[in-house]
Amino acid sequence: MKTTMMIMFILIFSVFGHTQNKVDELVKKYGENEITLYTTKGELIGKPVVIRNSDKLPHSIKISGNTTDSSKIAELFLTLFKDKEEEGYKLSESNPALKYDMSKRNIMYLISGNNIDGGLKVEYTKDQYLFKASASLIKNSSNSNKIVKTEVFQAGSMEHINHLNEELLEKHENKKQNIYEFEIEMIDIRRLGGKKATKFKF
Numbered sequence: 001m002k003t004t005m006m007i008m009f010i011l012i013f014s015v016f017g018h019t020q021n022k023v024d025e026l027v028k029k030y031g032e033n034e035i036t037l038y039t040t041k042g043e044l045i046g047k048p049v050v051i052r053n054s055d056k057l058p059h060s061i062k063i064s065g066n067t068t069d070s071s072k073i074a075e076l077f078l079t080l081f082k083d084k085e086e087e088g089y090k091l092s093e094s095n096p097a098l099k100y101d102m103s104k105r106n107i108m109y110l111i112s113g114n115n116i117d118g119g120l121k122v123e124y125t126k127d128q129y130l131f132k133a134s135a136s137l138i139k140n141s142s143n144s145n146k147i148v149k150t151e152v153f154q155a156g157s158m159e160h161i162n163h164l165n166e167e168l169l170e171k172h173e174n175k176k177q178n179i180y181e182f183e184i185e186m187i188d189i190r191r192l193g194g195k196k197a198t199k200f201k202f
Helices: 021-031 070-086 104-111 158-171
Strands: 003-005 035-040 044-054 057-068 090-094 119-127 129-139 179-188
Touching: 021 057, 021 179, 035 070, 044 070, 057 070, 070 104, 070 119, 070 129, 070 179, 104 119, 104 129
Parallel strands: 003 035
Antiparallel strands: 035 044, 044 057, 057 179, 090 119, 119 129, 129 179
């Protein structure tokens, strides 16, 4: 059974004014049925997967999929990142480049894999919840493994880095057979391991 969502799906993984466990709500809302997400660039197909602890309680729900158009993923992610910040989540982990430029264009660049991280990886935290998002190029039609290293960010070099990013994105966007994979996940850290889990001491 396919569930269709609009994006303004914006509101995937967004819970306002509720006290129920967020993972429980998302599992109830999306289950494990394929969902279709609409962006201004077209559809994304996502497959939810629920992961349960030893007590059979869901501690994680993931939604993953792939597309030949990285701009769809970039639009979805940018919307989700803004939502998380509005909900009070704090950015805990990300590619260094995102700390300088949280734009759709930069997200597309990171997804293309032309960086030392090999893709985009972001984490937001709030209370016991961890939100994770990742995306990367999994098939390159040109069979090229060219990587531009951008680990050092200095004020004087950002213009040059952005110029390189624009050139690389233009090349990638002209290769219609590239395949990009994305995954988003909400985790309840307190439920990891279940009731039998004990704190490790060493």
